[in-house]
Amino acid sequence: MRRYRAWGIGVMGSTLGLTAAVVLYLGQCLPVPKPRECWVAPGKSVREALAQIASDCHLRMPWLFVSIGVLYAWGTGSRVFAGMYRFGPEQRYWQLLRALFTGRQVLRIRVTIPEGLTIVQIASLLQREANVDSADFVSLAFSDSLTRARGIPVASVEGYLMPETYELFWRHPAEDVLERLLREQDRLWQERFAEAAQKRGLSRHEVLTLASIIEAETPHADERRRVSGVFWNRLRRGMPLQADPTVAYALGKPGHALTRADLSTPHPYNTYTTHGLPPGPINNPSADAIAAALEPEEHQYLYFVLLRDGSYRHAFSQTYREHRKLVALQRQLRP
Secondary structure, eight states, rough: OHHHHHHHHHHHHHHHHHHHHHHHHHHHOOOOSSOOOEEEETTTTOOOOHHHHHTTTTOOOHHHHHHHHHHHHHHOOOOOOEEEEEOOTBBBHHHHHHHHHHOOBBBBBEEEEOTTTHHHHHHHHHHHHHOOOHHHHHHHHTOOOHHHHOOOOOSOOOTTTTTOEEETTOOOHHHHHHHHHHHHHHHHHHIIHHHHHHHHTOHHHHHHHHHHHHHHHHEEEEEEEEHHHHHHHHHHHHHOOOOOOHHHHHHTTSSSOHHHHHHOOOEEEEEEESSSOOOOOOSSHHHHHHHHHHSSOOOOOOOEETTTSSSSOOOEEEEHHHHHHHHHHHHHHHH
């Protein structure tokens, strides 16, 4: 009886000693001289994520940190939250585990991507707002493997990124962000536009190309279907679209004033020198612009000119003579 009592006391003492050792271990401060950022990719197992964090933060006895975390996950059914974390030397090991299993320290940023931006402009915005690597983003967006995989007949995914507000992680990998923007437009296309495009006999690429031009021509939602009607009328008559934004895109001057020399510069995207739609989209259009491309207003207008009153609205006309008069009038009003 005395032997069993001694054995029990020994086991209890060993358990208490192990518990104390674990408590002491988890009470240590992180061995990092300054705050550091750590990325946990989506889809990683608990063990993989903990091992990565242990390595990134140079934890002592990383195998023990991983073992404690795995046992906790197994006992509670918890998971490690993906995302970008920032840990500093003032934090302790147990706080590190709590952050990973609650996601409380994930660096989340809400980023709004306005409609009508190009790939390069979106990359710049993401770099500025969420520290996403803009060079990686552009490189991936122009990769042959991506355009081939998606059946896009031009050199980039221009036009296929969905303008929207996204919640991203700080320093979110560019590949993940690009895929998310592509996936969001894929969803919208299937839900709202695929059937309408099929009825009109248009490919998605053609619709997005026209939508991007409409997007660039007017910021006003109530004008887009009318602008679309002008372009449809010109296409039916075999007239060139003569859309300034396509020339600006061709010359790398989006949003800039164009000269007569610019308008006469031969380029596949210059809709003054070539007929029909350009080879691909010139920006990433909104859902409203896509809808306008598929649902043009029925009218006889063939021309429009920007009003010089600061409203960014347009005056529409049916004949070239009417158009020239409106152009002359707006030149007189130019400040």
